[in-house]
Amino acid sequence: MPVSERIYVSDADSQSATDLETLRMGRHLVDDLGSRFPGKRKRTIVSIRKHALVSPVSMMPLLLRFLEHTDPDIQSIADRLVEEMIATPKGEQALIECLFSAHHVVSLNAAELLEKKGLGGEKFREIYASSEKLFAKCKSLEIYTADVKDLFIDSIGLYKKKAAEQAIENIVLANDLLQDRIEWNENLKQYITDVLKLSPQLTQSGISMDNIQASLRTIAGSLKTRDFKETRDLVDGKKMEAAIGSELLSVFSFISKKMKGAKIDPQSQISDEDKWIFESMRKLAGEIKTSLSNDGKVEAMRSVYSFVAQELAGRYLEHIAKRIEKGDARAAAAAGSAMLGMTKILALVLPNVASELYDDSLKALVGKEDLDDVDWPSLLSDLKGLKP
Numbered sequence: 001m002p003v004s005e006r007i008y009v010s011d012a013d014s015q016s017a018t019d020l021e022t023l024r025m026g027r028h029l030v031d032d033l034g035s036r037f038p039g040k041r042k043r044t045i046v047s048i049r050k051h052a053l054v055s056p057v058s059m060m061p062l063l064l065r066f067l068e069h070t071d072p073d074i075q076s077i078a079d080r081l082v083e084e085m086i087a088t089p090k091g092e093q094a095l096i097e098c099l100f101s102a103h104h105v106v107s108l109n110a111a112e113l114l115e116k117k118g119l120g121g122e123k124f125r126e127i128y129a130s131s132e133k134l135f136a137k138c139k140s141l142e143i144y145t146a147d148v149k150d151l152f153i154d155s156i157g158l159y160k161k162k163a164a165e166q167a168i169e170n171i172v173l174a175n176d177l178l179q180d181r182i183e184w185n186e187n188l189k190q191y192i193t194d195v196l197k198l199s200p201q202l203t204q205s206g207i208s209m210d211n212i213q214a215s216l217r218t219i220a221g222s223l224k225t226r227d228f229k230e231t232r233d234l235v236d237g238k239k240m241e242a243a244i245g246s247e248l249l250s251v252f253s254f255i256s257k258k259m260k261g262a263k264i265d266p267q268s269q270i271s272d273e274d275k276w277i278f279e280s281m282r283k284l285a286g287e288i289k290t291s292l293s294n295d296g297k298v299e300a301m302r303s304v305y306s307f308v309a310q311e312l313a314g315r316y317l318e319h320i321a322k323r324i325e326k327g328d329a330r331a332a333a334a335a336g337s338a339m340l341g342m343t344k345i346l347a348l349v350l351p352n353v354a355s356e357l358y359d360d361s362l363k364a365l366v367g368k369e370d371l372d373d374v375d376w377p378s379l380l381s382d383l384k385g386l387k388p
Contacts, residue, residue, distance in 0.1 A: 005136040007149055008156055010100040012061045019058035021051050026062050033066075033074045045077065052085055060085060060094035061101055064109040086113065096160055099125060119164040127171045134178035143185055148177045151235045158242055165356070166245065170238050177231055233298055240301040244308060245353045248342065251313045252361040255335050258324040264336035264365045266375040274334035277316050278341060278379040280307070285345050285383050292349065300349045312342060336365065337377035344376055348386055 016022055025032075025048065032044040052059040063085070066078035085091030098110035099121060107125060114121025131152055138145045152174045158167035270278065284307045291300035316338065323331035339362060347354035358371040368374050376384045 005132055005139055006102060007132060007135055007152055008100055010097055010102070011057050012094065012097040012101045012106065013103065015055065015058040016061045019055050022055065022058040022062055025051070029062070029066065030069070030071075030074065033077050034071055041077075045081070048081055049084070052081070052091070056085060056088075056090045056094040057097055060091070060110075061098050061103060061106045064098055064106045065103070067109050068105050082113070086117075092117075093160070096162075099159070100128070100156065119159075119162060120168050124159060124164070124168050124171060127168070127175050131171060131175045131178060134175065134182065137182060138178060141182065141185055143181050145178065145181070147232050147235050148174050148181075151177075151238055154239055154242060158246075161246065163242070163245065166242060166353075170242070173234070173238065177234075237298045237301060240298065240305055241350055241353060244301060244305050244346070244350065245357065247305070247308050247313060248346070248357055249361065251308065251317065252339050252357065254317065255320070255324075255339060256361060256365070258321055259332050259335060259365075262332045262336065262365070263367065264340055264362065265333065266337065266340060266366075266377050268333035268337055268378070269330075270334050270337060270377075270379055271330045274320070274331070274338075275379065277311070277319075277334075277338050278377065280311050281338075281341050281345055281380060282383065285348065285380075285386060288345065288348050289386065297349060304346060304349060308342075312338075337379070340366065340374065341377045341380045343371060344374070344380070344383070347371060 025044075029044070033041055035041050035044075048059065048063070060082070063078045063082050066074055067082065069075045069078065082095075086095050095110055095113060096119075098106050099114060101107045101110070111121035111125040114124075135145060135149070135152075151170055155167045155170035155174065158164075158170060284303060287303045288300045291297070291303065320331050320335050320338075324335060343354050343358050343362060346357065355371055358366075358374075362371075363369070366374055375381070
């Protein structure tokens, strides 16, 4: 049985294995950086820096391996070059890609550096490695895992976007689901074994062995074909949650840049031409309330995502962006209230995502520590009685 199954192949592994310049440097790096001639070391460092700009994803794993080198001088140079790279956006993304490397030292060092950056690299790596082992075990036992793989891959995508908290939450869930399925499989097999041991007594009691065997065949088949509907709903919900958070973060970032730091006042007066978006939000709040009253959280999230994608990120951005750019103060005030209103409505169905969104995008503009302490925008004040 395989020790682990590679669900995701890191670009850091594929690119470092195929980039000819990186391969060439790797063959001579110890000799070049350990040279007694300062000029040779300097030329090598310059070459590394140049190629790191061209192909950071192939260079990062090479340098991470040398952070463990026995020569302290080589280790120090590698450490300095890595720090230079991760100070840039592309270098940081290369470091994140290295977290998923099959090379133990590369992945370990990437995790430690990401941990220092506050991205929970060590925790994510631990669960990532555990999940790969569980996927391998499920494969050997012929346990269905396609739905969990979707969640696992989504968690990687979230981590790449630096949504570390949600990524860790999702990959922990994937890990738990795999453990539950293996345990269910083992318990079911034990049940079949126990029934077979009792078959002589059951036969003596007048129970047909044909019926028993037919039942056992059905149970055994369910090990491979069991419908994990409850898991699919859970995975769909997590994927929807991630999509909503990502879309809103993008929209809020775009509007905030247009507003250029203008403060958000929930009591701002909204002009007639901007009132339609608040009416649409009120309708959305009603849909959410109806869905949640029927235990339809996933359906409520679908309503939110549809509104964000079509109304907020579509019609509204097109409507408001140019007006803000032209210095329309009323448009800026409306945009700020719209972001706040959307966040308050989101809290009805996804309070944790709403709180994170507020902290990341709105707190500095509103001036209050917690979303719960902020009033609803004036045009949505009638919704203040709604609770998650």
